[in-house]
Amino acid sequence: GENVGLHLPTLSVQEGDNSIINCAYSNSASDYFIWYKQESGKGPQFIIDIRSNMDKRQGQRVTVLLNKTVKHLSLQIAATQPGDSAVYFCAEKDTGFQKLVFGTGTRLLVSP
Amino acid sequence: ETGVTQTPRHLVMGMTNKKSLKCEQHLGHNAMYWYKQSAKKPLELMFVYNFKEQTENNSVPSRFSPECPNSSHLFLHLHTLQPEDSALYLCASSQGTGEREAFFGQGTRLTVV
Numbered sequence: 001g002e003n004v005g006l007h008l009p010t011l012s013v014q015e016g017d018n019s020i021i022n023c024a025y026s027n028s029a030s031d032y033f034i035w036y037k038q039e040s041g042k043g044p045q046f047i048i049d050i051r052s053n054m055d056k057r058q059g060q061r062v063t064v065l066l067n068k069t070v071k072h073l074s075l076q077i078a079a080t081q082p083g084d085s086a087v088y089f090c091a092e093k094d095t096g097f098q099k100l101v102f103g104t105g106t107r108l109l110v111s112p
Numbered sequence: 113e114t115g116v117t118q119t120p121r122h123l124v125m126g127m128t129n130k131k132s133l134k135c136e137q138h139l140g141h142n143a144m145y146w147y148k149q150s151a152k153k154p155l156e157l158m159f160v161y162n163f164k165e166q167t168e169n170n171s172v173p174s175r176f177s178p179e180c181p182n183s184s185h186l187f188l189h190l191h192t193l194q195p196e197d198s199a200l201y202l203c204a205s206s207q208g209t210g211e212r213e214a215f216f217g218q219g220t221r222l223t224v225v
Contacts, residue, residue, distance in 0.1 A: 009210070015180070020142030034213050036216075041218070042218055042219075043114070043116070043118075043202050043204075043217050043218050043219050044155070044202070045114065045216070046213040046214075046215065046218045049213055063204050087152075091155075099157050099160075099168065100157065101153055101154075101157075102155040103154065103156045104183060105154070
């Protein structure tokens with residue numbers, strides 16, 4: 001079946017650094033992608049999304065890049081803060097279907 | 113606060129018990145979902161409801177029985193569960209099932225003993 005996977009299970013950065021979290025997907029029909037953040041004891045929170053007709057989208061301190069050629073998605077966090085420490089999930093959807101498929105997640109640890 | 117509320121937050125039940133998980137959304141969404149989150153596994157979609165109609169059952173065992181009485185409420189009825197069913201059960205809602213993000217509740221941490 002199709003799967004969404006993350007390259008690194010844990011990413012450790014210093015406060016103030018920029019963080020890059022990567023995600024590979026295998027369903028070439030996926031046309032909508034989302035990044036979620038999950039803090040301990042909470043449900044996933046929406047961060048940013050991107051449609052397949054775009055290759056970059058910026059939010060507040062976050063940027064998502066989509067490379068459809070190599071089926072790769074990344075989340076860049078600028079000036080990472082301790083409050084950014086969490087597990088980050090990418091998710092993909094083929095909008096012809098209703099399933100949002102999640103990756104296993106990357107834990108981001110931010111040291112002061 | 114995402115507008116999606118799940119109760120209870122924690123539940124411990126024996127394998128012969130019957131219990132229900134509740135989800136309520138105050139966002140005016142018409143699609144609701146149940147996900148299972150186990151340690152070191154991706155979130156697994158269990159059920160999808162769109163306008164109160166079940167549109168997806170992702171090969172979930174019959175010991176899990178969903179109910180959606182209206183677009184704002186979703187239940188997951190549990191009976192004769194197994195220890196491997198212990199997980200975080202997450203409810204989510206979205207405006208439609210297409211290119212829209214889903215908003216998640218805090219989850220119910222279920223332990224089956």
